[in-house]
Amino acid sequence: MPATPKTGIDPLALFAIRDLELRARVVVEGLWSGLHRSPLQGFSVEFTEYRQYSQGDDLRYLDWKALARTDREYIKKFEDETNLRCLLLVDTSRSMRFASGEISKSEYARTLAATLGYFLLQQRDVVGLGLFDSELHSYVPSRWRTGHFRRLLSTLSREPEGQESNIGKALEQTALLCGKRCLIVVISDFLSPPEEWDNELGQLVAAGHDVRAIQILDSAELDLDFGKASQWEDLETGDRLYIDPVEARSAYKESFGQHQTLIQQTLEKRGICHLIAPTNKPLDYTLIDLLRRQPLRGRAAV
Numbered sequence: 001m002p003a004t005p006k007t008g009i010d011p012l013a014l015f016a017i018r019d020l021e022l023r024a025r026v027v028v029e030g031l032w033s034g035l036h037r038s039p040l041q042g043f044s045v046e047f048t049e050y051r052q053y054s055q056g057d058d059l060r061y062l063d064w065k066a067l068a069r070t071d072r073e074y075i076k077k078f079e080d081e082t083n084l085r086c087l088l089l090v091d092t093s094r095s096m097r098f099a100s101g102e103i104s105k106s107e108y109a110r111t112l113a114a115t116l117g118y119f120l121l122q123q124r125d126v127v128g129l130g131l132f133d134s135e136l137h138s139y140v141p142s143r144w145r146t147g148h149f150r151r152l153l154s155t156l157s158r159e160p161e162g163q164e165s166n167i168g169k170a171l172e173q174t175a176l177l178c179g180k181r182c183l184i185v186v187i188s189d190f191l192s193p194p195e196e197w198d199n200e201l202g203q204l205v206a207a208g209h210d211v212r213a214i215q216i217l218d219s220a221e222l223d224l225d226f227g228k229a230s231q232w233e234d235l236e237t238g239d240r241l242y243i244d245p246v247e248a249r250s251a252y253k254e255s256f257g258q259h260q261t262l263i264q265q266t267l268e269k270r271g272i273c274h275l276i277a278p279t280n281k282p283l284d285y286t287l288i289d290l291l292r293r294q295p296l297r298g299r300a301a302v
Helices: 011-015 020-037 064-070 105-122 148-156 167-177 198-206 219-223 245-269 283-293
Strands: 047-052 074-078 085-091 126-132 136-143 183-188 210-217 230-233 240-243 273-278
Touching (some): 011 105, 020 105, 020 283, 085 105, 105 126, 105 148, 105 183, 105 210, 105 283, 126 148, 126 167, 136 148, 136 167, 167 183, 167 198, 198 210, 198 245, 210 283, 219 245, 245 273, 273 283
Parallel strands (some): 085 126, 085 183
Antiparallel strands (some): 047 074
16 A cells, blocks of 8 residues: 655646656656555565566565576565456546636546556556447457557547536446456546436446446535636536526535435445545545555555
8 A cells, every 4th residue: 555645746737747648657656656665565465376577576576595596587476466457437528628727627537547547557457448428439448568558548638529428328338348357447527417327337336346436526616616607508518507606606515415425325335436536636646545445456456
């Protein structure tokens, strides 16, 4: 488990980096730095066998006696050191374009997906990607091979062109594609009612998949701090409304609070980890929170 850094990476500084790959590397390298300083680092399961050393493996687990005897490099293998299969599902609907400041929900979500993908691939885990709006699209099957991360980045770099979100249909399509049990991370603002995707979510859990939900929200969506009264357009329906945030804030907070309670109850009922990630939250904190809430099984767990 990584140690929490004293200060997270400033989101404005991170997102000033235009290259998506470089952003991911900056976050993961900072995370590894915290991991190496943590007193909790290391394997917590029993040693079972050996495997041949691969470039990038932790030299602390190199068997030096075996090296002296055989002139070959072997790493001690542990019970929980199995490849993790992961599918990242990223919402690209129009509501994800919203930004009250300089960082949109879409940009935060795509960077988070790239960072998590890079982190897992560095552990030699298997990672896939699916973008969705009204349905699942731009699907990249789970792989671990040279050049795969660049393919994920190429897919994530496309500007979102979707309309309304249909999480339920995307999850239904995901269930048909995921024959093997895997970790499924859904990255969305989850603004649609839970009853529209609860059953499909339950089917994934019943099939044995480890599902995680990361809810990306703009800070203004949390408190309706939009400044002066003005006309606003619904990004998904195109409807226009005149809103005075001062007058609407109380009713909005009550309605939004009820929606969040329903989401939390729905996910808890399914045993799913729910993480809220405001766009002004350091992205490395979000990744650390994801790992701490419910450690990943496989290589990433260590």
